[in-house]
Amino acid sequence: MSDAVGDRLARVRERMTAAATRGGRSPEGLTLVAVSKRKPLSAIVEAYEAGQRDFGENYGQELLSKAEQLADRDDIRWHYIGHLQTNKVKQLVGPVAAPRTGAVVALLHGVDRAKLIGAIAKRAAAADTTVDLLVQVNISGEDTKSGCHPDQLGELLSAVDGADHLRLRGLMTMPPPVADPEEARGWFQQLRELRDRHGGTERLPELSMGMSQDFEVAIEEGATLVRVGTAIFGARE
Ligand SMILES: *Cc1c(COP(=O)(O)O)cnc(C)c1O
Numbered sequence: 414m415s416d417a418v419g420d421r422l423a424r425v426r427e428r429m430t431a432a433a434t435r436g437g438r439s440p441e442g443l444t445l446v447a448v449s450k451r452k453p454l455s456a457i458v459e460a461y462e463a464g465q466r467d468f469g470e471n472y473g474q475e476l477l478s479k480a481e482q483l484a485d486r487d488d489i490r491w492h493y494i495g496h497l498q499t500n501k502v503k504q505l506v507g508p509v510a511a512p513r514t515g516a517v518v519a520l521l522h523g524v525d526r527a528k529l530i531g532a533i534a535k536r537a538a539a540a541d542t543t544v545d546l547l548v549q550v551n552i553s554g555e556d557t558k559s560g561c562h563p564d565q566l567g568e569l570l571s572a573v574d575g576a577d578h579l580r581l582r583g584l585m586t587m588p589p590p591v592a593d594p595e596e597a598r599g600w601f602q603q604l605r606e607l608r609d610r611h612g613g614t615e616r617l618p619e620l621s622m623g624m625s626q627d628f629e630v631a632i633e634e635g636a637t638l639v640r641v642g643t644a645i646f647g648a649r650e
Contacts, residue, residue, distance in 0.1 A: 418456055419463035421645050422447070428629055429639065436633035443632065446492050448624075448642030450475065451649045454482055460645065461486055467519075469640050471495025473504050476518070490519035494585075494621075494640055496559045497523050502532045507540025521546040522585045522621050522640075525561045530572045530579070537578035544578060547585040547621050550607060552600050555589050563607055570611055583619030583637070584608055594627035601627075601634035608635075 425445065433440040448469040449457050457468060457479065469492040470476035480491055493505055505518050524530060524546045537544045548569050551560030561569055566584075573581045584607065588600035601622050608617045623631025625644040632639065643649070 416647065418459040418645060421647075422460055422463050422465055425628075425641055425644050429632060432629035432632035436635070438632070438635075442637055444638045446494070446621075446638055446640045447645050448494065448640050449479070449646060450642065452642075452646045454479060456646050457483065461489065466490055467492060469494040469522075469642075471523075473497075473501045477504060492520045492522060492638075492640075493518045494522040497521065497529060499529055499532045502529070502536050506533055506536045506544055507542050517542055517544075519545065520582065522638075523547075523549045523559060524573075525549040525551075525559060525569070527569060527572055530569065530576065534576035534579050542578065543580055545580045545582050546573065547583050547619060548573065548581070549585045549587070550604060552586045552603050552607075553588050560586065563603075566607060566611060570616075581616065583617040583621065585621035585638075587622075587624075591627065594630045597623075597627040598630050598634060601631050601636065605635045 429443055429445060430440040433443060444467055446467045446469040447460050447465050450470050450472060466488055467490045471494045476491055476493060483489060507517060521544060533544055549560040550563055550566060551557060570581060573579050584604055586604045588597050591597050604620060604622055608620060611617060619637045620635055621638040621640065622636045623639040625641050628639040628641055
């Protein structure tokens with residue numbers, strides 16, 4: 414297999430389409446987020462030339478710097494997929510985040526607590542913009558700092574619904590690493606079940622789940638956004 418980003422991207426897209434077919438779904442509803450964290454601009458440009466438009470970063474400063482440098486490619490959609498600290502909200506939300514470009518992050522994937530929702534809503538109001546977001550769930554109960562407990566989900570979703578300037582788009586999860594992608598299937602099913610319990614696809618159209626090692630299983634289980642880094646850009650340092 415070739416190492417060129419464009420070839421790897423084509424291969425990932427083929428695998429996505431095959432997984433959608435296996436899951437009885439249309440590939441139309443799927444978005445591939447190319448996770449470019451810690452990869453150089455040249456890699457992003459290569460992917461862009463191959464038609465990729467959605468890119469994911471999980472360090473705020475790195476996202477802003479890349480967005481700034483690629484400002485002329487103004488159809489790129491930047492996804493912030495990292496853990497978001499309340500004091501970093503100002504950087505990432507609203508046009509002041511990137512004064513030259515006016516760029517705004519297209520989708521925040523990792524919103525997981527009431528205080529953060531409040532901070533994003535306040536910032537969005539001040540910047541007179543609307544922020545699309547996903548609520549992150551810690552489905553495995555793993556001891557990590559990211560993701561709300563499934564029992565808190567109802568409350569957080571209501572907080573987003575109740576805030577002007579915020580648009581609830583769905584749920585995100587990142588299960589623990591597994592040796593065999595099949596081991597992740599249960600986690601993905603659980604996120605889908607949570608979605609169904611909290612208003613279904615009408616209220617929560619997007620499910621962000623699946624990475625390089627398990628995106629096919631995630632798609633079979635209903636992912637609409639997969640976040641794929643290594644399979645496109647190669648291993649990170
Ligand atoms: C790095 C990262 C990914 C991509 O991981 P790969 O295994 O390289 O595909 C996806 N989601 C999140 C939240 C990440 O931090």
